[in-house]
Amino acid sequence: xxxxxxxxxxxxxxxxxxxxxxxxxxxxxxxxxxxxxxxxxxxxxxxxxxxxxxxxxxxxxxxxxxxxxxxxxxxxxxxxxxxxxxxxxxxxxxxxxxxxxxxxxxxxxxxxxxxxxxxxxxxxxxxxxxxxxxxxxxxxxxxxxxxxxxxxxxxxxxxxxxxxxxxxxxxxxxxxxxxxxxxxxxxxxxxxxxxxxxxxxxxxxxxxxxxxxxxxxxxxxxxxxxxxxxxxxxxxxxxxxxxxxxxxxxxxxxxxxxxxxxxxxxxxxxxxxxxxxxxxxxxxxxxxxxxxxxxxxxxxxxxxxxxxxxxxxxxxxxxxxxxxxxxxxxxxxxxxxxxxxxxxxxxxxxxxxxxxxxxxxxxxxxxxxxxxxxxxxxxxxxxxxxxxxxxxxxxxxxxxxxxxxxxxxxxxxxxxxxxxxxxxxxxxxxxxxxxxxxxxxxxxxxxxxxxxxxxxxxxxxxx
Amino acid sequence: xxxxxxxxxxxxxxxxxxxxxxxxxxxxxxxxxxxxxxxxxxxxxxxxxxxxxxxxxxxxxxxxxxxxxxxxxxxxxxxxxxxxxxxxxxxxxxxxxxxxxxxxxxxxxxxxxxxxxxxxxxxxxxxxxxxxxxxxxxxxxxxxxxxxxxxxxxxxxxxxxxxxxxxxxxxxxxxxxxxxxxxxxxxxxxxxxxxxxxxxxxxxxxxxxxxxxxxxxxxxxxxxxxxxxxxxxxxxxxxxxxxxxxxxxxxxxxxxxxxxxxxxxxxxxxxxxxxxxxxxxxxxxxxxxxxxxxxxxxxxxxxxxxxxxxxxxxxxxxxxxxxxxxxxxxxxxxxxxxxxxxxxxxxxxxxxxxxxxxxxxxxxxxxxxxxxxxxxxxxxxxxxxxxxxxxxxxxxxxxxxxxxxxxxxxxxxxxxxxxxxxxxxxxxxxxxxxxxxxxxxxxxxxxxxxxxxxxxxxxxxxx
Numbered sequence: 001x002x003x004x005x006x007x008x009x010x011x012x013x014x015x016x017x018x019x020x021x022x023x024x025x026x027x028x029x030x031x032x033x034x035x036x037x038x039x040x041x042x043x044x045x046x047x048x049x050x051x052x053x054x055x056x057x058x059x060x061x062x063x064x065x066x067x068x069x070x071x072x073x074x075x076x077x078x079x080x081x082x083x084x085x086x087x088x089x090x091x092x093x094x095x096x097x098x099x100x101x102x103x104x105x106x107x108x109x110x111x112x113x114x115x116x117x118x119x120x121x122x123x124x125x126x127x128x129x130x131x132x133x134x135x136x137x138x139x140x141x142x143x144x145x146x147x148x149x150x151x152x153x154x155x156x157x158x159x160x161x162x163x164x165x166x167x168x169x170x171x172x173x174x175x176x177x178x179x180x181x182x183x184x185x186x187x188x189x190x191x192x193x194x195x196x197x198x199x200x201x202x203x204x205x206x207x208x209x210x211x212x213x214x215x216x217x218x219x220x221x222x223x224x225x226x227x228x229x230x231x232x233x234x235x236x237x238x239x240x241x242x243x244x245x246x247x248x249x250x251x252x253x254x255x256x257x258x259x260x261x262x263x264x265x266x267x268x269x270x271x272x273x274x275x276x277x278x279x280x281x282x283x284x285x286x287x288x289x290x291x292x293x294x295x296x297x298x299x300x301x302x303x304x305x306x307x308x309x310x311x312x313x314x315x316x317x318x319x320x321x322x323x324x325x326x327x328x329x330x331x332x333x334x335x336x337x338x339x340x341x342x343x344x345x346x347x348x349x350x351x352x353x354x355x356x357x358x359x360x361x362x363x364x365x366x367x368x369x370x371x372x373x374x375x376x377x378x379x380x381x382x383x384x385x386x387x388x389x390x391x392x393x394x395x396x397x398x399x400x401x402x403x404x405x406x407x408x409x410x411x412x413x414x415x416x417x418x419x420x421x422x423x424x425x426x427x428x429x430x431x432x433x434x435x436x437x438x439x440x441x442x443x444x445x446x447x448x449x450x451x452x453x454x455x456x457x458x459x460x461x462x463x
Numbered sequence: 464x465x466x467x468x469x470x471x472x473x474x475x476x477x478x479x480x481x482x483x484x485x486x487x488x489x490x491x492x493x494x495x496x497x498x499x500x501x502x503x504x505x506x507x508x509x510x511x512x513x514x515x516x517x518x519x520x521x522x523x524x525x526x527x528x529x530x531x532x533x534x535x536x537x538x539x540x541x542x543x544x545x546x547x548x549x550x551x552x553x554x555x556x557x558x559x560x561x562x563x564x565x566x567x568x569x570x571x572x573x574x575x576x577x578x579x580x581x582x583x584x585x586x587x588x589x590x591x592x593x594x595x596x597x598x599x600x601x602x603x604x605x606x607x608x609x610x611x612x613x614x615x616x617x618x619x620x621x622x623x624x625x626x627x628x629x630x631x632x633x634x635x636x637x638x639x640x641x642x643x644x645x646x647x648x649x650x651x652x653x654x655x656x657x658x659x660x661x662x663x664x665x666x667x668x669x670x671x672x673x674x675x676x677x678x679x680x681x682x683x684x685x686x687x688x689x690x691x692x693x694x695x696x697x698x699x700x701x702x703x704x705x706x707x708x709x710x711x712x713x714x715x716x717x718x719x720x721x722x723x724x725x726x727x728x729x730x731x732x733x734x735x736x737x738x739x740x741x742x743x744x745x746x747x748x749x750x751x752x753x754x755x756x757x758x759x760x761x762x763x764x765x766x767x768x769x770x771x772x773x774x775x776x777x778x779x780x781x782x783x784x785x786x787x788x789x790x791x792x793x794x795x796x797x798x799x800x801x802x803x804x805x806x807x808x809x810x811x812x813x814x815x816x817x818x819x820x821x822x823x824x825x826x827x828x829x830x831x832x833x834x835x836x837x838x839x840x841x842x843x844x845x846x847x848x849x850x851x852x853x854x855x856x857x858x859x860x861x862x863x864x865x866x867x868x869x870x871x872x873x874x875x876x877x878x879x880x881x882x883x884x885x886x887x888x889x890x891x892x893x894x895x896x897x898x899x900x901x902x903x904x905x906x907x908x909x910x911x912x913x914x915x916x917x918x919x920x921x922x923x924x925x926x
Contacts, residue, residue, distance in 0.1 A: 106704065106814040107843075129710055153651045162651060164660070165628055178902040185812040187842040188616045188625060188883035190664050191891075191898045192925060193907045197627070197660020201653050218710035241569065247592055247681035247751075288710075291754035349648040351569040379650040380570075420651035428654075435654045439641040443913065444656045450909035462655060 001045040001068065001088055009068055009090070010046050016058040023047040032091045035076040035083040036138075039340050040426060042086035044071070049093045053171065053179055053210040059092055060208065060456075061177035069459045070175075072204040074114060074143030079343055080425025082150060082203045086460040092208060094145050100124055101211070109168065109185045110214040114145025121214065130216040133160035136421065137328060145209045151201030153421040155252035155284070155327075158378030160217070162421075164200045169213030172199060175452045184213055198447065203423050204458040206451040220286035222293045223251070225320045227312040228304060229277035233257045233361075233373070235305065236279035237354045240377045242303040243283075244350065248296050252284040253378030257357075260330045260374045267336040268329040273312060281377065282327055330374050331385070338370075338387035342400060344407050348416035350380045356414055357382065363406060367399075381420035401430070408434050424462045432462065464508040464531065464551055472531055472553070473509055479521040486510040495554045498539040498546040499601075502803050503889060505549035507534070512556045516634065516642055516673040522555055523671065523919075524640035532922045533638075535667040537577060537606030542806055543888025545613060545666045549923040555671060557608050563587055564674070572631065572648045573677040577608025581615075584677065593679040596623035599884065600791060608672045614664030616884040618715035618747070618790075621841030623680070625884075627663045632676030635662060638915045647676055661910065666886050667921040669914040683749035685756045686714070688783045690775040691767060692740035696720045696824075696836075698768065699742035700817045703840045705766040706746075707813065711759050715747040716841030720820075723793045723837045730799040731792040736775060744840070745790055793837050794848070801833075801850035805863060807870055811879030813843045819877055820845065826869060830862075844883035864893070871897050887925045895925065 001009070006024060013022040023029065024046055033043045050056045063070045069089030076083050085091050098115035105128050110121055118132075118139040125132045135154035136142055142152070148170070153162040169183035182195040199206055230236040236255050243253065257279050265272040274280065283300065287293040301308065314320040334341055348356045357373055364371045364386065375383035384407060388396045408418040408431055418428055418435045433441060445463060448455070464472070469487060476485040486492065487509055496506045513519045526533045532552030539546050548554050561578035568591050573584055581595075581602040588595045598617035599605055605615070611633070616625040632646035645658040662669055693699040699718050706716065720742050728735040737743065746763065750756040764771065777783040797804055811819045820836055827834045827849065838846035847870060851859045871881040871894050881891055881898045896904060908926060911918070 104812075104814075106708065107812045108707070109812070151653050151657065153653075157651060161628070164657070165624070174902070174906065180900060180903045180906065182899070182903065184878050184880070186810045186879055186883070187813075188620060188810050188839075188844045189880055190614050190616075190882045190884055190886040191880045192887060192895055192903070193910055194614070194627070194660055194664045195903065195906070197657055197663060198910070200660060201657045218712060244571070245569065249681060287755070289755060289758050291758065292750070292752060295752050295754065347649045347651050349567075349570045349572070350650075351567075376651075381651045415648050417647070417649060417652055417654045419653045420649070421653055423653040424655060432655055436645070437643060439637070440643045440645065440655070440658065443637065443643065443658070446913035447656055447661070447910060450906065450913045 006045045009062065009066060012062045013046065013048055013059065016062065017048065017055050021049050021051060021055060032073065032093065033084070035078045035081060037079050037081045037084065037427065038343065040081045040084055042084045043088060044085040044091040045088050046090045047093060048090055049096050051096050053173065056092065056173045056208050056210055057177040057179055059090070060173055060175050063090055063456050064175045064177065064454055067454060067456060070456055071458050072208045074146030075117065075141055077138040077142040078146060078150060078425065080422045080427045082423055082425045082461060084426065086426055094143065097210065103128055104185060105130070107185045108216045110216055112144055112212050112214065114143060114209045114212060116144050118142050118144050118147055125216050126219055129219050131219040132166065132214055132216055134163045134166060137331065144212055148200060148209055148212055149202065149204045150421070150423045153381060155254050155376055157376060158253055159249045159251045166215045167196055167200060167212060168215050170196050170199060170209060171211035172207035172209045174207055175454065175457050187215065201423065203425060203461050205448060205461055206457065221288050222290050223284065223286040223320065224293055224297060225314045225323045226283045226285070226300070227273060227323050228281045228283070229274035229310050230279045230281065232278040233357060234354055236281050237357070237377060239281060239304055241351065243300055244378070246299055246303055248299050250283045250296070250378065251286045254282040254327050254375065255377040256280045256327060256330065256374040257372070259370070259372045261326065263333040263337055263372060264326045264329045267333040269325060272326050274310065282323065327374070330372065334372055334385050334387065338389050340388040340396065342386040342403065344384040345381060345420050345422045346384065346407060346411040346416055346418055347381045347420035348411050348414045352414040352416065353377060353380060353382060356410060360384065360407060360410060367403070369403070380416065404431060426460060429462055469508045472525065472529060475525045476509065476511055476522065479525065480511065480518050484512050484514060484518060495536065495556065496547070498541045498544060500542050500544045500547065500890065501806065503544045503547055505547045506551060507548040507554040508551050509553045510556060511553055512559050514559050516636065519555065519636045519671050519673055520640040520642055522553065523636055523638050526553055526919050527638045527640065527917055530917060530919060533919055534921050535671045537609030538580065538604055540601040540605040541609060541613060541888065543885045543890045545886055545888045545924060547889065549889055557606065560673065566591055567648060568593070570648045571679045573679055575607055575675050575677065577606060577672045577675060579607050581605050581607050581610055588679050589682055592682050594682040595629065595677055595679055597626045597629060600794065607675055611663060611672055611675055612665065612667045613884070613886045616844060618717050618839055620839060621716055622712045622714045629678045630659055630663060630675060631678050633659050633662060633672060634674035635670035635672045637670050638917065638920045650678065664886065666888060666924050668911060668924055669920065684751050685753050686747065686749040686783065687756055687760060688777045688786045689746045689748070690736060690786050691744045691746070692737035692773050693742045693744065695741040696820060697817055699744050700820070700840060702744060702767055704814065706763055707841070709762055709766055711762050713746050713759070713841065714749045717745040717790050717838065718840040719743045719790060719793065719837040720835070722833070722835045724789065726796040726800055726835060727789045727792045730796040732788060735789050737773065743789070745786065790837070793835065797835055797848050797850065801852050803851040803859065805849040805866065807847040808844060808883050808885045809847065809870060809874040809879055809881055810844045810883035811874050811877045815877040815879065816840060816843060816845065819873060823847065823870060823873060830866070832866070843879065867894060889923060892925055
């Protein structure tokens, strides 16, 4: 935006919302120019911190009227640039819309504003004996509005599903400022189009979410976590298939390959268990009684071909937390090793994980690239982080498209797709046509126009 | 359509698809002029029975080019007229697209065509130790394509959710004949807009579904059904809340009030258990072991205030089937008592069921109308059937709008909505604006135009 335009639009915001909510100071704007995406920034011209749905509506009305791009932002923990204002304009922060409006025990529903941190919802629900299951890795810092916009997943997707499985109602604001409500504290709804469905995972390009109704489930009374070291990744993944074929559905089945374990041992925690293993599986089993969890545990130990003596079972909350530390520190240890890296989160059918990972590992070795693979073995969503290390930056940037294309091609050939949790954002929009046909993309663009005819909302994302 | 137009379009269909798939015989067309909606018919001009996705695409191309209305049809078991060609034109039947393409045990996914009967999928899955949980009352005759189009529910929604929770992939055809694929055998997907989400529950107005990927879950190893008679409906519903507050989630919690039980006893089965009760609850508990099911059963019997000696527990498949017969025969017995009736399936938050039902019953009594209430107490989805009995037909038709409006008003005031499973179809389109704001309806119409700019697909439905 040009300086006089910034001045004009800011004045309109201040008039509509009050000066407190509108910022143009460079040092403040700077904090809103990035999210957690590696190697991506875009500087906003104006920051609006909405404190109510009315603020959101007024902001959008002004932007829509004056054709100003708006980038909605939760807590900025995305990793595909969804909250980065790549075209400048306004960042509309929802961080102050952070009330847990209600935990309705009787109907097992939480009503929350978009800026609430996901783990705060989980903790409040838990204090009532209830659980909000989706658990993205960033759950202690990400906001629920961002989870809905990105359709966030997490380890517990194996048993409990993802964000989309829990949203029973939404209030959202269209780019023209109209406020729309859909659903509520209801578990079934065939009343008109599933507007909630299309907003889920739309990455802030269709509407700004201002209220969310979340289904809660009874919290499991017993949870056990199991760490199993294997000699090789192949053995670990084979075991995942054996467990699932036994018709056991653990809450989570996470894997970490050799390189992930070693990096965590090097940078974060020198006391990592079995640092020399070829792979770890981290399995969570939960249930309503000791009996049912014990049954599952017994069946799992029957199929595991690893050395039974090496299996670690954690039952107390503190021991369980320690067991998860390695898994949760992988991304941080990658950052420490190589601040610039490529983070992919492709999905393949579970049965194709071994072929996908082993083939890809070999390909990357041939390209002399170090990769770290980990993630959700139980649902086919695989994190592949590739390290720049000391490669020349320009060379790295030049090489990326070929590498990304190869990863996506392999995932799609095996019946998968290019992103399972993180979204398209800025990083994958050039590759969307590998996963979705041109007709599908054209249809998506027409849907975009149905919501946002002037194309002001989160431009530069997805398409 | 005019006779010469019928001739011209039929000839185009015959040229594109072959004569076998195209019918204009009146006696055949007659069968496609109704679904299971009470008191509604519309005569088609041409019937096309597609045998492949190519047939669907060619049919739509011709209709789109020549502005001919098309009504897609599964097995015609809907109850809001979704498959009734109220504007004439073409009925595009998917009944011959009836292959179960694959039950993928390793990935726990079924790949099916839209014309497959829902219970056939369930049975095939079960033979592999897997379960497809959604269980609409018509599951032995309804088709899975219709289930997706209407986002069908069923008793097991309490624990297992509804159709939308199981669709991981779709192939669908747009009105212009383009074939689009979205998702597949994958459990997480953040790749572009959630096209599956918006098609789910769109009642055949956005696209014609030609292939469906369904998530399967391990089949429970132990299932028990429990029938509990109560003196009054209030007592029965109170018990539902007590059970849910104990953090027990049965697979199903169905209720039948006095009048439902009596009608079944009168018309279908004179050996109904406890025919004099004020209400029945039918509860299904399932799990992976006798232990876990026993635990739930014990907790439930603790909270039940009914006479424990009267509780019937069925464990064998045949006994369980007998227990469900009454519940499954309610609609049939209503038909026998009064062939013309109003079938509503409003949803309210579970905690509001007693207030909703008792208030409504009193209102209907004042209006001198006989009503039968039953359905899904565990998820707030309540079936309210109102009998015409010997009321004059014109008087009945004249009175209906007021009655419907009153039911919907009460549901919405309590935080619910106007239909949970059956959809808007033809029957509720005049009332959609009670549940959805004008802005929401305008947005929905723009979405419709994004899919179907010439408005040929299932006209006269939803809007």
